[in-house]
Amino acid sequence: MSTSVGGDVRDIALSERGKDRIEWAAKEMPVLRLIRERFASDLPLKGVRMSGCLHITTETANLAITLKAGGADLVLCASNPLSTQDDVAAALVSEYGIPTFAIKGEDEQTYYRHINAALDHKPNMTMDDGCDLVSTLHTTRTELITNIIAGLEETTTGVIRLHSMEKAGVLKFPVLAVNESDTKHMFDNRYGTGQSSIDAIIRSTNILLAGRTVVVFGYGWCGRGVASRAHGLGSNVIVTEVDPTRALEAVMDGYRVMPGVEAAALGDIFITVTGDINVIDRPLLERMKDGAIIANSGHFNDEINIPALESMATNKRRVRDFVDEYTYADGRRVHLLAEGRLVNLSAAEGHPASVMDMSFANQALGSEYMLLHAKELQPHVYTLPSDIDKEIARLKLHAMGIKIDTLTPEQDTYLNSWESGT
């Protein structure tokens, strides 16, 4: 039986479809299932008030169900105006009793109203994807900070913001940088963003990638994934970087590397994954070919200078879902996907559940860890201890039916000694 517990969603009638899809994702999340089973008997989060600002997807729903099973009193809001899956938001409210404030396509005012609604819950713990809850707490809702035991942060951009808060001496409570776990960034950022960004470009445009020139901006964890998946589909990949080591890595991985302004004239498809601002700026926009497609998969929608694009265009029209065509005075057309918001979550479904299984295992075990260690933690940015990280990898391998070797006592001694040489 459905019960309504509040929140703000597009249409509660979508909940049945949302529930089916949440259950579908659950099948691909065996590690989180194991954690949920333990949480349901141990109740490590009992009575903890949590506010989560996350992409409202089927995978996030499974995380929320796990946290609730562990005893958390949880509310959710969206971490991006375009990433919400409305059927999932409806199901969270009516099928799982988790108040959710999220509507796909909400304007900025509604987005922040929803963040504030999640904070009205007076959380003891925050869970962010991009640091919007933490930054709102530290600016306009400072009265709530005394309630907070700890926070958790999912993504690279959020961790960068937290480090700058810590450096400026303004961070008021400990936060776990979930992104820094190996079982998060090595898989979610690389394979998840790699596959789902290409998936979103194909879903929204239906173009053939084989034989096209794809320019990937940034060769970090996400960029490596996007480049390798585009290459796998037969694209000629160009990488741009500002970091010499990463640029060198891209060269040795077999890609062409050059300044963005040179790549601009060559590319058919452009994808930004830098976490930086105005990476595709006016000089690049001016050089693009007729028919160019531009997408962003970095956290914020400021990697492409959209105001510049708007001012350069003489005409703008929506030609397909998530595709805006900008026409220049000379007749060239440039296509911006998903309004420059992270394309994989806006124009597709985000990362496949199998990879979010590990990211969200980190979130669930991380929230337990932060509570257990609350007394000794300072207002700093922490990472999850590597034994928990390794345990998540071990559980994932086990779920995949893959066995690995273990060190013999002789090897263990050898690897921990300095005496043996040639």
Ligand SMILES: NC(=O)c1ccc[n+]([C@@H]2O[C@H](COP(=O)([O-])OP(=O)(O)OC[C@H]3O[C@@H](n4cnc5c(N)ncnc54)[C@H](O)[C@@H]3O)[C@@H](O)[C@H]2O)c1
């Ligand atoms: N779409 C998603 O689902 C998703 C998933 C994970 C992370 N992210 C986001 O993607 C972004 C990248 O994350 P990451 O983990 O790959 O970060 P990262 O730090 O590993 O990589 C970013 C790379 O961009 C490069 N860079 C910075 N400015 C640049 C510029 N002007 N031109 C070219 N290269 C530049 C950096 O040198 C770095 O190598 C972040 O905003 C992160 O939050 C999105």
